[in-house]
Amino acid sequence: MSTVFSGTHSRRTLLRAGLFIGGAVAAPSILRSSESNRAFLPEPGASAAAAAEPPAMSVPNGVRPELFHRALAALDRHSGRIAKRDIIAIADFNDFSAKPRFQLINLEDGSVKELLVAHGSGSDPKHSGYVQHFSNEPGSNATCEGAFVTSNYYTGKHGHSQRVDGLDPTNNNARDRAIVIHGAWYANADMIDKYGQLGRSQGCFAVGEKHLKQVFAKLGEGRLLYAGKA
Structure with a gap:
């Protein structure tokens, strides 16, 4: 019984460790992806500022x-x-x-x-x-x-x-x-x-x-x- 318990415990420990290691490996790629996407996003409030700026009035004919x-x-x-x-x-x-x-x-x-x-x-x-x-x-x-x-x-x-x-x-x-x-x-x-x-x-x-x-x-x-x- 003790041998089975120890094996199961070891496998669970390894699985948890593997998930942790996998997450640690995946995390930098997720961060890199987020940073890459962020480069294409507008600055906060930029679109609102552009929308608030009225177009220049053209000079009427004559x-x-x-x-x-x-x-x-x-x-x-x-x-x-x-x-x-x-x-x-x-x-x-x-x-x-x-x-x-x-x-x-x-x-x-x-x-x-x-x-x-x-x-x-x-x-x-x-x-x-x-x-x-x-x-x-x-x-x-x-x-x-x-x-x-x-x-x-x-x-x-x-x-x-x-x-x-x-x-x-x-x-x-x-x-x-x-x-x-x-x-x-x-x-x-x-x-x-x-x-x-x-x-x-x-x-x-x-x-x-x-x-x-x-x-x-x-x-x-x-x-x-x-x-x-x-």
């Missing part, structure tokens, strides 16, 4: 890239003042006044509506049709550049109008200078037929009389208007 990127930067820079971010306006004063320089841009679908807009007489003393320079000085009658936020509507000497507030050092006198959006006969398309260009404002964003309601409907209050040259 919009000057440099001004568009400046406008988007202003939208972020002044996010505390600009409540609505779906539509913006860019007044592109690189162009001749007979060109539609006032661009209403829908950032959600990329559509653009272009309208005529007059610039200030102080920015174009010789009435060349081009903005020669900008000014923020009171009494200059010049167009000022930078980011504005559209504000309240009122009725004044130019009829139905909309105030804008300048958000940059280059246009922070806009409210005191009474720089507004309004309609004007000298910004109508028939001025181009008669004189080859639009008339000039006293620094305001003067648009064609029949397009004023459209501008008000698109922009409303609390949206960005960016004016400048590239």
Whole structure:
């Protein structure tokens, strides 16, 4: 009996030892396999970070890239003042006044509506049709550049109008200078037929009389208007 017990005990001991040795031999290969597989796995949180990063917004057709990127930067820079971010306006004063320089841009679908807009007489003393320079000085009658936020509507000497507030050092006198959006006969398309260009404002964003309601409907209050040259 004792011999059988000892043999059985020895076999069990050997089996256990064999399993242990086999496991010890197998373990490094399992570890190597895990390490090999780990090399092909993404870093923790990498996919989430990539998903959270929005795609770069493409420049809408007809919009000057440099001004568009400046406008988007202003939208972020002044996010505390600009409540609505779906539509913006860019007044592109690189162009001749007979060109539609006032661009209403829908950032959600990329559509653009272009309208005529007059610039200030102080920015174009010789009435060349081009903005020669900008000014923020009171009494200059010049167009000022930078980011504005559209504000309240009122009725004044130019009829139905909309105030804008300048958000940059280059246009922070806009409210005191009474720089507004309004309609004007000298910004109508028939001025181009008669004189080859639009008339000039006293620094305001003067648009064609029949397009004023459209501008008000698109922009409303609390949206960005960016004016400048590239």
